[in-house]
Amino acid sequence: MASQADAHAATFSAAELEFLAEDELIEIVPNMRMDPLNLICGDFGPFRPQIATQVPVWLAVALKRRGKCTIRPPDWMSVEKLTQVLEAERDAEKFQPLPFHYVEISRLLFDHARDDIPDIYMVRSLIEDIKDVRFHKIGTGLEIISRERTYALRLKNLSAMEANIVRPFVTRALQTFYKLSSPDMIQDSDSVSNRQPQTANRGPRRQLKDR
């Protein structure tokens, strides 16, 4: 992905996205007593044993590593909820609402708080499945776009990771469509975007076939 990165398609790497996701709040149950932390991003705590409190994921993971807390998996990470989402995702055309950073957060929790997630194998496979279904949906959706003439695209409930993957391609493709459809635009910007339409024209098909 980084190789594609240019001014138009600034994408994040997975690690960068994970870093961004670490600012999301999550509930932990500390097993130590600590005064509130006054951080730039906000005040967290006070921490009292056995009393749940909200902290950013990075803090939760840091405390968890030291064995100072247990992380409470968010509501959407339960087997029932995920099963529902997966079913709905398979049935419906639209994307189901999931947290913006669901891929990253679940990944972080799987890495650092395995013992705090009930039915971790089930949860993990469900999230993988949901991810696959959604990516597949994106792929088929894009195929439709390329068949018809589209200038704009509305993708509701797309998560960070998904948006990150489709962003460089979709924006450029749409731009190209637009340019191709308006003859004066082509003439105007001929010199500027001579190179882009070509790559974009070929690019999408190749990608879609891959999926």
Add this chain to the structure above:
Amino acid sequence: MKIRTIKLREAHKNGENGGNSFCSILWDQQGDRIVTASSSDPSIWVHDAQFPSVNPKSIKHHRDGVTALALSPNFTCLASGSIDHSVKLYKFPGGEFETNITRFTLPIRALAFNKSGTMLAAAGDDEGIKLINTIDGSIARVLKGHKGSITGLAFDPKSEYFASVDSTGTVIHWELQPGTILNTLKGIAPATFSDQSAMNMLSWSPDGDLLAVPGLKNDVVMYDRDTAEKLFSLRGDHVQPICFLSWSPNGRYMATSGSDRQIIIWDVDKKQDIDRQKFSDRISCMAWKPHGNALAVIDSKGKYGVWESPVPSSMKSPTEDIPNVRSNGLLLFDEEEEEEASASGSLSDLGDDSLGESELSSRKRLRKNSTLDNSWGEDINDELDLHPNVESHKKASKSKKDSIDHEKHEIKNRMTYSAPKMQESFQPGATPVQPGKRRFLCYNMLGSVTSMDHDGYSHIEIDFHDTSSGPRVPAMTDYFGFTMASLNENGSVFANPCKGEKNMSTLMYRPFSSWASNSEWSMRLEEEEVRAVALGTTWVAAATSLNFLRIFSDSGLQRYILSLDGPVVTLVGLKDELAVVTHSSPALPSDGQMLEFRVLNVRSATESLRGRLPLTPGSYLRWFGFSEEGQLGSFDSKGVLRVYTNQYGGSWFPVFSSSKLKKPDENYWVVGLNATKLFCVVCKSPYSFPQATPKPILTLLDLSFPLAASDLGAENLENDFILNNMHLHQIQKRIEENAAAGRDTASIDDEAFTIEAALDRCILRLIASCCNGDKLVRATELVKLLSMEKSVKGAIKLVTALKLPNLAERFSTILEERMLNEAMGSTVLHGNFKFDAPVQADDVFERPSLPESSTEKAVLPLPPQRSSTPSFPKEEKAEQPPNAGNGIVGSTRALRVEKTVEAKDVKGATNPVKKQPEEIPVSFNRPSNPFAKKSNRQEHSSLFDSIKKMKTDTTGKR
């Protein structure tokens, strides 16, 4: 017709398929408990009828769904039949499993006890109906004749006949004595071959003259007792076949439920429907309350509820004129059983004609024997606030000792059933025994003690919530069977009740760290049983069945033995203080438990507090303990948390009420509290206590007084106002105590100041809402309650911004008055004491505020200047830097002030208003903190003023 809705609670999960299942419901004798079962749930649940949120008790011995329930007429024995082909008997209300009384080759569908409880009929998909002697479990007779699976059984209340119905709709009328078929009525009831959730049933009227069977035309057909001739039918608004029917206890009314999801109440004599109720699912079972006008219903989804007063109050009660001979089908109901019922189990008794007479005599006997009995003996309709889940000590210990004679004991103890029981002793933070599961012996803010039963011995683990600071305690194996425990930083104490002759009651103390090895100790109590334990710093206390309070030192020295006033309810310890709750008298029939508490100081061997412990009527004590600040708190079964304060000569303030939260599906299991929060574990109904694994997580709930709905619409503010006032009072009390003891009160002063500031903020907001609500008198009163003068100024600014010049004027008069008072107070101090320089500085700093008020007043007629200071955000007002805007004014007018003050000096000096001389040293202490901010000092002095102010205020008002 008025449409009422009955709230149904979920009792049984309805399997995975979410389909319909056949559910059963029963009342117990007093209407305290409701027993439910579902064909998709292997466990039977015993719910509390009055407190549905109280955790139901589960009886789980079946391996598959329970299809039939029956309660013996003396309400001591519960029978259940299941899809797993077995019929089991349990003790009731205890729920202890007694025996597998019989087995079939196919699922059971119906059960019925006979009138005397000596015989149980069971039938199902097998071809025969088994009549079983309940005493020895022998099969007296097998009645064969049905072709389909038998779904309904009913003994004739006069014990001559027996009726059964099968899924093809055939009713067979048997004569019990030879066990022969009298009549076979083919296809008179609707056939329900496939649908296992709707079963045919039938029921004798309580006087035994009629047999009611659902008919083919969506009606109920009544058949004659002897000839089985069709007499009449109840026909009305059911549009689908009737699937359940139940006679009211007096036989005057009948409730029927149909597949059309409605219940109709009939007046049987007039053959007319009285009332009806629609439900979202088919009601698969109903039961009339034995005493009182209520009908328990359960639908095919496993949700149950109680329909209060299904019979309109204008009509005769469903329990009036109960015929002497009683019993009806599934709803087996009886008050008095035959005297020799349990002794004679033979079939020859069944046709006893003198039954009615013997019952009458036994009723007389009952009345003579029990005095507490009167209220329901005479007026059955009068519903008592009976106490659930609480059994007398006597009965509990007896039932433990001998299980064989259990039934007899039950009969003897029946008399005591009529009045509420005295609550049994408990340990705060303990959960009840659940077979095969870990339970809490103690769960507090510090940690938990859990116990798990392995056959014969149990594993006890001690965990601290704060794993980093608490000591690590190795798990221990417990051969005593400890049921009580208490935990603090230094150690843990355990105790067990005595079990039989060999196992004596033992008290054991385990310190967590000690310099000597083997420093744990145990005491054995002979002929005495530990009821509750507590521990504090360097002491251990145990209350026993002889009403002794035994106090030991932590090394095991027996220090004191006190006699308590009554049976102990619970013990709690914190540091030096030991709180004891005892019964002060037997429970009142109207009001529930009569409890009193004492707080003892173990170190000084004194009593610091004593009084009655109030409870919500009809409730019992659930939790008792100290808050983090050392205040006493109690939580009762109706969800009201009370805190002891020394205001009003020592009273309990209700500071939390779970009914106010309006979350009926949540139960709160209290663990602790502090000044503003309640720490509890939130349990989803039907559970009222948490499981030990996974470790429950504490939830913080705000304390909130159960305030009346005020016209102000600012309940949060009013709540804060009361709460802050309460805290302020406590802190002032502490300041006084500490000052009297000559201790440094600076830190408490700070605390008091923050509370005062919060209180002022809250009052200012209240003033704002009062002004908005046009309650100007109330606003004026609130201004008088403000403790800091700058908040009064804030209030003046507020009302001028709200364009209420009238009020502003009043406020400034109030301010002026209090300035005057203060000036007098301070000059008095001036005259009596030589102040150190810094204090004097404070004093001078303070004074300029007097002219400030006059300027304010002067400015008042000029609205532009006022309105140019726009309404501040309200919080800011109290937190404005002290005298921020007053500096200039103060300095320019200082001279004049000095004069005015001096003028009063003469007057003031003669006036000895030296209220709290012990507080003066405190003010000397203050400059000793060189790091204290200057503003802080200013705050302190204003605190002083405010305390004085409060004093004068309160003395002035009361």
